[in-house]
Amino acid sequence: MSKKRALITGITGQDGSYLAEFLLAQGYDVIGMVRRTSTVTFDRIQHIQDDLELVQGDLLDQSSMIELLREYKVSEVYNLAAQSFVPTSWKQPVLTGEFTALGVTRILEAIRNVNPEIRFYQASSSEMFGKVQQVPQTEKTPFWPRSPYGVAKVYGHWITVNYRESYNLFACSGILFNHESPRRGYEFVTRKISHNVAKIKLGQAKELRLGNLDSQRDWGFAGDYVRAMWMMLQQDHPDDYVVAMGETHSVREFCEIAFGHAGLNWQDYVVQDPAFMRPAEVDQLIGDPAKAKAELKWEPEVSFQALVQMMVEADVEQLKKAGA
Numbered sequence: 494m495s496k497k498r499a500l501i502t503g504i505t506g507q508d509g510s511y512l513a514e515f516l517l518a519q520g521y522d523v524i525g526m527v528r529r530t531s532t533v534t535f536d537r538i539q540h541i542q543d544d545l546e547l548v549q550g551d552l553l554d555q556s557s558m559i560e561l562l563r564e565y566k567v568s569e570v571y572n573l574a575a576q577s578f579v580p581t582s583w584k585q586p587v588l589t590g591e592f593t594a595l596g597v598t599r600i601l602e603a604i605r606n607v608n609p610e611i612r613f614y615q616a617s618s619s620e621m622f623g624k625v626q627q628v629p630q631t632e633k634t635p636f637w638p639r640s641p642y643g644v645a646k647v648y649g650h651w652i653t654v655n656y657r658e659s660y661n662l663f664a665c666s667g668i669l670f671n672h673e674s675p676r677r678g679y680e681f682v683t684r685k686i687s688h689n690v691a692k693i694k695l696g697q698a699k700e701l702r703l704g705n706l707d708s709q710r711d712w713g714f715a716g717d718y719v720r721a722m723w724m725m726l727q728q729d730h731p732d733d734y735v736v737a738m739g740e741t742h743s744v745r746e747f748c749e750i751a752f753g754h755a756g757l758n759w760q761d762y763v764v765q766d767p768a769f770m771r772p773a774e775v776d777q778l779i780g781d782p783a784k785a786k787a788e789l790k791w792e793p794e795v796s797f798q799a800l801v802q803m804m805v806e807a808d809v810e811q812l813k814k815a816g817a
Contacts, residue, residue: 498522500567502552502600503574504545507676508616510537512571512719517544519723524565526550526574537676552596558603562611569726571614572600575646582642593645594652601656601664612663612726615653618646619670619711619737619778629781632668632733650733657731665725667718670737670780673800674715675807682744683712683804686751691808693762694755695816700762704769706745711779713738714795714803724789734789737780742797750801755809 499516503509504525516523525538525547535542548565550557552574562570575593582589597615604611622630623639638644650666657664677684682703692698713736721736745759752759785791795803 496520496522497569498524498565498567499569499571500524500526500561500565501571501573502526502550503572503616504547505535505537506573507537507674507678507715508573508672508719508722509571510541510676511674511716512573512722513538513545514541515716515719515723517541522546524548524561524567526561552592552599555599555602558599559607562603562607566608567611569612569614570600570604571616571722572597573616575616575642575649582640582645586641589641590645590648593642594648597649598652601652601662604662605656605660609660609662612731613653613665614722614726615649615664615666616722617650617653617666617668617733618643619668619780621647621650621668622778625777628777629737629739629779630668630735631781632735632784654733663726663731665728665731666733667722667725668733668735668780669718669721670711670713670735670778672713672715672718672736673804675804675811676715677804683747683801684808686744686747687801687804688808689762690751690755690757690805691812693752693757694809695812697812700764701748702764702766702769703744703748704766706748706763706765707743709741709743709777709779711737711739711741712747712797712800713793714800717793717795721785721789721791724785724791728789732788734785735780735782736785736791737782738793738797739780739782740797741777741779747801750798751805754802754805 529549550561620643621636624637626635636647653664673683689701748759
């Protein structure tokens with residue numbers, strides 16, 4: 494039996510790296526799409542790079558998507574590429590729309606034209622709920638995005654539904670709530686905290702400046718969440734699923750656990766800075782993963798506390814290595 498082949502857009506990102514690892518372990522051939530830029534970093538996939546086939550393509554370029562699908566004859570496409578940092582979406586709203594919204598349409602069009610049998614996963618986001626209309630949020634909760642990123646993700650989500658219904662494509666959306674890991678970018682608040690805790694612990698920094706400490710999120714481990722992506726594409730029928738822990742924690746609580754794990758008191762080091770406040774803050778984002786648990790049989794394996802501790806330990810190790 495020939496190996497399954499999957500294409501991952503955004504393979505150099507946090508989720509792309511964990512998904513690539515997971516699919517390789519399942520025996521897949523993994524094709525990773527990377528943009529031709531001078532600044533692409535392969536740090537997150539360095540340890541598996543020899544097992545991947547990295548190819549050039551761009552969500553802004555329809556023809557490159559068509560060429561990729563024609564040449565590599567994949568059976569599954571995971572679209573994880575996006576301009577995914579919310580604050581940047583305020584500064585670059587048009588570019589965010591091009592990648593995060595229209596980019597989805599370009600891939601779906603390519604699939605429809607090249608091989609409608611390809612199964613497609615779209616990375617939707619809890620940011621689509623924004624000004625939440627019910628707590629917790631389910632697959633049926635109305636969207637009310639509060640950032641250009643959230644708006645673009647809503648477009649990507651609905652165009653996926655639209656192609657599924659109009660062209661009978663096997664197209665799924667995973668509405669993923671915040672998922673973190675030691676591979677998270679430094680610009681995200683969770684990694685900013687764990688990295689700075691490590692720096693303070695090692696005497697390389699004296700304070701950590703943060704925005705809204707009361708901001709709450711439903712945080713889980715990215716390695717657990719990529720399993721749910723794959724599970725969606727193994728079902729008999731395509732559908733959309735909320736993937737979340739079903740519990741919420743504040744930035745303050747994240748700080749308490751992170752500093753506590755390093756033997757420090759967070760109140761001695763954290764400074765609130767208005768520069769890090771959002772123009773429009775989202776309300777209480779907390780997902781209800783009941784459908785994913787019942788239909789996909791998905792269960793997270795890493796708790797919130799274990800996730801925070803894992804991130805702090807990884808950053809301490811990394812800084813020690815860099816120092817050595």
